[in-house]
Amino acid sequence: MNEKKSRNTDKNKAKAGSFDIRSDTLPDHIAKRALTSGHFPYTEKMKRKPYEKQLRALQIELVRMLASVKKNGERVVIVLEGRDAAGKGGAINRLTAHLNPRSAHVVALTKPTETEQGQFYFQRYLSEMPTRGQIAIFDRSWYNRGAVEPVFGFCTPQETLHFLAETPNVEAMLARDNIRLIKIFLTIGREMQMKRLHARWHDPLARWKLSDIDFKAIEKWDDYSHAYDAMLAATDTQDAPWTIIRANDKRRARLEVIRHILLSLDYEGKDAKALDTADAQIVLNAQTYLTDGGEPET
Numbered sequence: 001m002n003e004k005k006s007r008n009t010d011k012n013k014a015k016a017g018s019f020d021i022r023s024d025t026l027p028d029h030i031a032k033r034a035l036t037s038g039h040f041p042y043t044e045k046m047k048r049k050p051y052e053k054q055l056r057a058l059q060i061e062l063v064r065m066l067a068s069v070k071k072n073g074e075r076v077v078i079v080l081e082g083r084d085a086a087g088k089g090g091a092i093n094r095l096t097a098h099l100n101p102r103s104a105h106v107v108a109l110t111k112p113t114e115t116e117q118g119q120f121y122f123q124r125y126l127s128e129m130p131t132r133g134q135i136a137i138f139d140r141s142w143y144n145r146g147a148v149e150p151v152f153g154f155c156t157p158q159e160t161l162h163f164l165a166e167t168p169n170v171e172a173m174l175a176r177d178n179i180r181l182i183k184i185f186l187t188i189g190r191e192m193q194m195k196r197l198h199a200r201w202h203d204p205l206a207r208w209k210l211s212d213i214d215f216k217a218i219e220k221w222d223d224y225s226h227a228y229d230a231m232l233a234a235t236d237t238q239d240a241p242w243t244i245i246r247a248n249d250k251r252r253a254r255l256e257v258i259r260h261i262l263l264s265l266d267y268e269g270k271d272a273k274a275l276d277t278a279d280a281q282i283v284l285n286a287q288t289y290l291t292d293g294g295e296p297e298t
Contacts, residue, residue: 019194019218021201030191037189040248041281051251057274058258059098066099066135068267073132075179078261079141082186083224084217085196087250089209091186091257092139099135108139121145121163122170129179142167146231151223152213164234171240181240182264184257185232186247187289190221229290236286244289246282256283 019030036043069076078095080088096104107128116124122142130136145163149155155163174181188196197214200206217224236242243260247253260283262275 019198021194021198021215021218023198024202026195026198030194033191034189034195035192035248037191037248038187038246040189040192040246042249042252045249046251046255048251051255054255054276055094055258057271058255058262059094061262061271061274062095062258063098064269064271065262065265065267066103068269069135069265070103070133071268075130075132076135076265077130077174077179077181078135078137079143079181079183080137080139080186080257081141081143081184082247083188083193083228084214085193085200086186086188086247087253088139088186090250091254092137094254095258095261096137103133104135104137105130106137106139107141121159126170129174142170143231143235146235147224147227148213151220151227152216164230167235168237168240171235171237175239180265182261183235183240183242184260185228185242185244186253186257187228187244188247190218192248193221194218232286233290242286244284244286246284252279252282 019027035045068074080092082088092106096106107125109124109128112124125138125142128136128138142163145155145160146167150157150160171181197210197217200210200214232242232244245253245256245260256279259275259278262270263278
C-alpha cells in the first residue's frame with residue numbers, strides 16, 4: 001500500500017474506535033463522512049429518476065447482449081469481487097433482473113467441503129464455467145484465496161503466493177479457450193462500510209447477510225487493503241484485466257457495473273447512445289488504482 005493510502009487509512013482508523021455495529025445509533029462523524037469516505041468524488045447520491053431511466057436503458061441492452069451471446073454460442077464469465085458491504089449482491093440483482101436464468105446464472109459457492117479442500121484449488125470453480133450461449137456470474141470467486149482466506153488464516157502464506165502466481169495462467173487458459181472473462185472489483189470507503197454494516201444489523205430483513213467475517217471487516221481493514229493490493233497487482237493481466245468501481249453510491253455503482261460489462265462485449269444491436277461512456281471519476285483500471293488509489297492529492 002502506498003504512503004498516501006496508508007495516511008488515509010490511519011486517519012480513518014483513528015475515527016473508528018467508537019464504532020459498534022450493535023449500537024442503536026451510528027456516530028455522527030461516521031454518518032457525515034460515509035458518502036465521501038475513501039475520497040469518493042460525489043457529495044450527493046444520484047437521484048432516483050435519472051438512475052431508473054439509465055438503469056432501464058442498460059437493462060434493455062443486457063437483454064440484447066444475452067440474445068447475441070446465445071445466438072453466437074459465446075461463453076462469458078463475470079467475476080464480481082469487492083470489500084464487505086460494497087454492494088455486490090445489489091449490483092448482481094440489477095444485472096440479472098430481466099435475463100433468462102437458463103442462459104445467465106449466478107454462482108455463489110459456499111465454503112469448500114472436505115473433499116473439495118483436497119482437490120486442485122480451482123477445480124470447483126472451473127466446473128461452473130458456462131457452456132456455449134451462456135453467462136456465468138460469480139458472486140465472489142476463486143479470489144477468496146486472494147484476500148478472505150489469507151486475512152483470516154484459512155490458508156497458508158505459501159498457498160496464497162502459489163495462488164497469485166498461478167491465477168494468471170488459469171485465466172489465460174480460459175481466454176485461449178475463447179471464454180470472455182470480465183473482472184470487477186467494488187471498493188468503498190471505511191466509513192461507508194461501517195454505515196452499511198450497521199444498517200444491516202438493524203434491518204431484520206438484511207441481518208442474515210452478516211457473517212462472522214463481516215463483524216471483523218472493520219478491524220481488519222488494513223489487512224484487507226494489503227491483501228487486495230497484492231491480489232490486484234498480481235492478477236491484472238491483458239487476458240483478464242481488473243476494473244475497479246468506487247461504490248459508495250450504490251446507484252452509480254450499479255449503473256457502472258452494467259455499463260462496463262456491456263462496453264466490454266461486442267454484440268448485435270448495440271446502442272452506443274444508451275451505453276454512453278464510463279464515469280471516469282469512479283471507474284478505474286487497476287494500474288491507476290494501485291498507483292495512487294484513484295484518489296486526488298489532499
